[in-house]
Amino acid sequence: MIEPYVEPAAPGVDRGLTNASELAADKLVVRFQGLAAISDVSLKVQRHEVFGLIGPNGAGKTTLVNCLTGFQRPTEGRIILGGGDTAGWSASRFREQGVARTFQAGRLFKDMTVMENVEVTAAGLGASLRSARKHAKAMLGWIGLADKAALHAGALAYTDQRRLGIARALVLSPAFILLDEPAAGMSDAECEDLMELVASIPRTFTCGVLLIEHNMRVVMGISQRIHVLDGGRTIAEGTPDEIQRHEAVLAAYLGMEA
Amino acid sequence: MGHFLLRHQTPMLLAVLLVLIAGATSLSSNEALQVTLTEMFIRVIVVVGLYVFIGNSGIISFGHIGFMCIGAYAAAWATAEPSFKQIMLSGLPAFLQEHQYPFLVATAGALLLAMAVAFVLGLAIMRLSGTAASIATFAFLIIVNSVYSNWDSLTAGVSSIIGIPTVVGSFTAYAFAALAILVAYLFQISRFGLMLRASRDDEVAARASAVKIMRVRLAAFVLSAGLVGIGGGLYAQFLGILTVDPFYLNLSFITIAMLVVGGMASLSGAVVGVVAVTAIVEILRLFERGVPIGGASLGLPQGSQEIGLGIVMALILIFRPNGLSRGREFAHFAGAPLPAPSTAAPVAPPASAPAARPEGIPITDERKAIV
Ligand SMILES: Nc1ncnc2c1ncn2[C@@H]1O[C@H](COP(=O)(O)OP(=O)(O)OP(=O)(O)O)[C@@H](O)[C@H]1O
Ligand SMILES: [Mg+2]
Numbered sequence: 255m256i257e258p259y260v261e262p263a264a265p266g267v268d269r270g271l272t273n274a275s276e277l278a279a280d281k282l283v284v285r286f287q288g289l290a291a292i293s294d295v296s297l298k299v300q301r302h303e304v305f306g307l308i309g310p311n312g313a314g315k316t317t318l319v320n321c322l323t324g325f326q327r328p329t330e331g332r333i334i335l336g337g338g339d340t341a342g343w344s345a346s347r348f349r350e351q352g353v354a355r356t357f358q359a360g361r362l363f364k365d366m367t368v369m370e371n372v373e374v375t376a377a378g379l380g381a382s383l384r385s386a387r388k389h390a391k392a393m394l395g396w397i398g399l400a401d402k403a404a405l406h407a408g409a410l411a412y413t414d415q416r417r418l419g420i421a422r423a424l425v426l427s428p429a430f431i432l433l434d435e436p437a438a439g440m441s442d443a444e445c446e447d448l449m450e451l452v453a454s455i456p457r458t459f460t461c462g463v464l465l466i467e468h469n470m471r472v473v474m475g476i477s478q479r480i481h482v483l484d485g486g487r488t489i490a491e492g493t494p495d496e497i498q499r500h501e502a503v504l505a506a507y508l509g510m511e512a
Numbered sequence: 513m514g515h516f517l518l519r520h521q522t523p524m525l526l527a528v529l530l531v532l533i534a535g536a537t538s539l540s541s542n543e544a545l546q547v548t549l550t551e552m553f554i555r556v557i558v559v560v561g562l563y564v565f566i567g568n569s570g571i572i573s574f575g576h577i578g579f580m581c582i583g584a585y586a587a588a589w590a591t592a593e594p595s596f597k598q599i600m601l602s603g604l605p606a607f608l609q610e611h612q613y614p615f616l617v618a619t620a621g622a623l624l625l626a627m628a629v630a631f632v633l634g635l636a637i638m639r640l641s642g643t644a645a646s647i648a649t650f651a652f653l654i655i656v657n658s659v660y661s662n663w664d665s666l667t668a669g670v671s672s673i674i675g676i677p678t679v680v681g682s683f684t685a686y687a688f689a690a691l692a693i694l695v696a697y698l699f700q701i702s703r704f705g706l707m708l709r710a711s712r713d714d715e716v717a718a719r720a721s722a723v724k725i726m727r728v729r730l731a732a733f734v735l736s737a738g739l740v741g742i743g744g745g746l747y748a749q750f751l752g753i754l755t756v757d758p759f760y761l762n763l764s765f766i767t768i769a770m771l772v773v774g775g776m777a778s779l780s781g782a783v784v785g786v787v788a789v790t791a792i793v794e795i796l797r798l799f800e801r802g803v804p805i806g807g808a809s810l811g812l813p814q815g816s817q818e819i820g821l822g823i824v825m826a827l828i829l830i831f832r833p834n835g836l837s838r839g840r841e842f843a844h845f846a847g848a849p850l851p852a853p854s855t856a857a858p859v860a861p862p863a864s865a866p867a868a869r870p871e872g873i874p875i876t877d878e879r880k881a882i883v
Contacts, residue, residue, distance in 0.1 A: 316883055323720065325882045349722035357720070358883045363713035365777075374710040377703040378722030386703070422721060434883070 259396040259458050262388040267380045267426060274336025274352060275301045277322060277430045277462065282331035284317055284486075291317045293486045294331075299430060302456050304463045306477030306494075308470070310506060313483040315466045316358055319432045322464070323355045324348035336429075350379060352429035356419040356436055358466075364408035368399055371407050371418055375425045389425050396458075397421045397451065413444045420451075424459060431455065432464040437472070445469060449476055470507075474498060482506070522841045523697040526783045527690040529842075530556065533787065534686060546682055552790045553685035554747050556783055559770045560692045561739030563782035564699055565732045566771060570712035571642045574764055575649030578656035579737040581759035582629055583622030583744030585660060585667060588754045590618035593675035601673070603665025615679050619688075619745045626741025627734050634733040638726050653764060660756045673754040680750040688746060692739050696779050699735060704728050716882055773828050775835025780842040788828075788836060789821070796820040 277299045284292040292314045299305045307315050320326035322333055324345035333340045335351060343351070354375075363371050369390050376386035394400045397417050402410060407418060416436050423431055433452065437445040453476040455463050467473045473480060474494040482490040482503050489502040497503055517524070530553065537545050562576050589597070589604055590613040597609045613621075637648040660667045667673070699705050708728045711718035718725060748754050766789070774785020802811030812820075832838060 316881070320882055325716070325719070344724075345716075345719040346722045346724050349720060355720055357717065361714045361717040361720075363710045363717065365713050366709060370706060370710075374706055374718065374723065375721035377706050378718075378724075383701075383703055383706070386706075422717075 257396050257398065260392060261427065262385070262392055267376075267385070274429045276334075276336060277353060277464075278334040279318065279322060280332045280334055282318070282321060282333075283329045284314070284321060284326060285329045291486050292321070292328075295483065295486070295488050296331075297481050297488075297491065299462045299464050301429060301460065301462045303478040304453060304456060304465055304476050306473040306480035307464055307466045307483065308468070308473055308480060309483035312485075314486040315483055316434055317486075318483070319355060319434050319464070319466065322348075322432060323353055346378065349375070349428070353432070354423035354428035354430065355432040356416075356423050356434055358434040358438065360415055360419055362407040362410075362415055362418055362422075364406070366407060367403065368394065368405050368407055368410065368418055369403040371422050372425050375422050379426050381426070390421075393421045393425045397424075413440055413448070416440070416448065417451075424455070424461070427459045428461055430462045430464065432466075434466050435468065436465070437467060437469065442469075445472060452476060518845055520697070521843060521845055522780060523693050525842045526693050526780060529783065529787070530686060530689060534682060548790070548794060550680065550682040550685045550750055552786060553682060553689040554680075554743050554750065555767065555770065555790070556689040556786045557685075557692045557746065558740050558743035559767050559774075559782045559786045560689070560696045560779065561736045561741075561743060562767055562771055563736075563776065563779060564696050564739060565736035566768075567776050567778065567782065568700060568705055568708045568712065568732055569729050571729070572646045572768070573649040573733075573736075574646060574768070575652035575656075576737065576740045577759050577764040577767065578649075578653045579626040579630060579740040580744035580747065580763070581656050581660055581756065583626045583741030584748040584754055584759065585673075585744075586622040586625040586741070587618040587745035587748040588673045588676050589666075590621050591615070591676050591749060592673055596673070596675045600668045600671075601666060603663070612677075615677075615684075615749060618749065619742055622741045622745025622748075623738045624741075626744070627738040630734045630737030631730070634730040638729045638733060653760070657756060657760050660759075667756065670755070674752070676748055676752050676754060678750060678752040680746045685746060685750065688742060692742070693779065693783065695735070695739065696782075699732070700779060704731050708732055769825055773825055773835055775832075775837035775839045777834065777839035778837045778841050781835045781837035781839060784836050789825075792821055792824050793817060 279295055279297050282292050282295045283290065295314075295318065307318065309315055317326060321328050324340070324343050324347060335353060340348070363374065366374070369387070372390035372393055373383070373386040376389045377383065381389060391400070391403070394403050397420060399414060399417060399421065402414065407415065410418060420431075420433065420436060436452065437448050440448065449472050452463060452465060455461050465473065465477065474497070477494060480492065480494055480497045481488065482497060482500070484506040489506060490497055490500045492500070534549060537549050558576070558580055562573070565571070565573055565576070589601070589608045592601075592612070594610055594612055597604055601609065633652055637645050640648060662669060707718065707723045710721060711723055711725045711728065715725060744759070770785035770789045771782055772785070773789055774783065775781025796812070796817040799810070799812045800814060800817050802809040828836065
């Protein structure tokens with residue numbers, strides 16, 4: 255069961271482009287020492303949807319998320335938030351303007367408490383310590399970690415660590431959240447619990463979700479649209495139904511398993 | 513109120529610890545012990561200052577003794593005899609040359625000059641990566657040393673500045689040490705402290721949490737240089753005579769060693785490290801001078817103090833890799849939720865937590881790619 259979320263008031267906090275309705279990559283190219291990790295990829299994530307991003311290992315999914323959050327300068331192409339160009343923005347600027355993310359590798363602040371992990375983001379966005387604590391509390395309640403607030407993040411069980419990563423990104427309701435394999439390493443049951451939560455994010459927080467996830471059944475189940483990458487190129491985009499029947503997708507995935 | 517005191521017991525406990533040490537030494541009327549005590553309190557200021565930056569940011573600085581030098585000379589310029597300054601320090605501006613300022617003004621000068629230099633230096637090096645920044649601070653120490661050794665008209669070069677009123681005794685030094693502890697504590701529990709500690713744990717994740725890393729690092733750098741500068745200002749007004757020599761490698765290494773021995777991830781560690789290393793050095797010195805046992809005198813050969821200190825420090829770090837404090841803060845009274853950082857993962861992970869990465873997550877070279 256998902257707890258209701260009641261967002262505390264946030265005086266003095268700049269909520270960034272909270273009216274941005276779209277996060278887009280436009281003809282993106284990323285090359286590492288000449289090697290193309292992303293080649294001419296365009297996509298648009300809407301504020302009200304869960305947008306699935308799938309593809310085999312090394313397809314360029316993380317690199318794309320890095321571009322969309324200011325951690326990777328595109329070699330060519332642009333990232334557009336709410337119609338405006340984001341050229342030159344730092345990663346912290348992206349978060350300030352409402353684009354949040356989690357990391358495939360977790361990257362929690364391991365020596366800090368669960369509460370502090372979430373407070374950091376609120377503080378980074380300009381909240382006072384008192385207000386940061388209030389927001390962190392509300393967020394931990396929603397995500398089901400309220401009783402573990404005083405623990406060290408490094409001492410959490412694995413599934414709770416993944417949840418904390420999401421809580422840390424989601425505090426003070428960003429406009430978009432990009433989840434890089436949030437359920438990696440979880441059992442099917444754990445994964446399903448988490449995905450119920452993820453599916454509720456657009457409605458609860460008015461926040462668009464970009465979800466990278468390897469479990470096909472899960473992605474098909476909660477995404478409104480899905481984008482498929484392979485070798486850094488777009489091979490398909492469409493509704494789960496369309497993707498399931500798409501020949502190139504089937505080939506990419508069958509090819510991977512063969 | 514009771515809750516407030518419990519919550520913030522750490523700085524008070526540390527201040528009380530220092531009072532107890534002062535009390536214990538005052539039982540002996542030994543003159544030399546009082547000098548050692550004053551010097552120890554000044555080192556508490558310096559090492560706590562060092563901790564504000566190193567402990568919270570995780571970046572080692574080898575250059576902070578440069579700020580101590582800057583603070584010491586600033587205080588000397590303000591307080592030395594005008595007659596001396598007019599002859600020997602001809603390069604000083606008139607307002608310094610012709611006047612002699614009181615203790616607090618001189619100490620404020622030490623604070624402000626150190627902070628100003630740290631701000632300019634910090635703007636340049638806080639954008640570097642951790643290791644590069646550490647090397648740059650070392651370069652800064654060398655530059656300060658050679659500038660102050662050679663700028664004769666301001667520093668009297670290799671000869672010394674004399675005639676600084678020696679107004680700093682153990683009580684003044686203690687008061688400033690307690691103040692430094694309080695300032696460091698308040699910084700650590702502030703928003704800036706929180707964000708800086710996050711960047712120490714994971715810089716990439718901190719940026720994703722909207723932390724402006726350069727800004728929080730710079731704030732800590734300037735504050736910490738200010739504290740160390742005050743330590744220098746007090747040191748000058750404790751010695752009465754000032755040369756550049758003490759502010760170099762030896763003092764840099766011993767202060768960093770104090771921080772490491774105490775545990776550089778906690779304020780308690782910084783204070784305990786100073787006390788512990790001072791005690792070790794004093795005991796070894798005692799043996800070097802010779803201890804009468806029966807009719808004979810047991811004495812260690814010259815130089816055994818340095819060797820002994822090295823051995824004891826190595827032993828401490830072997831058995832307590834995170835320092836004497838284990839990176840935790842003092843909390844004698846139960847029920848205090850600790851706002852302080854505690855690196856060193858003191859909490860044993862429960863059995864259910866995976867020790868390693870679960871399968872399915874590729875191990876990626878973090879220096880190369882952000883995952
Ligand atoms: N900083 C970098 N320098 C060089 N090559 C890189 C860098 N980052 C990623 N790559 C390469 O780019 C390609 C795409 O990597 P990316 O991590 O984006 O894939 P992914 O789809 O997230 O894969 P996975 O499913 O394994 O997480 C890979 O070949 C990877 O080795
Ligand atoms: Mg990836």
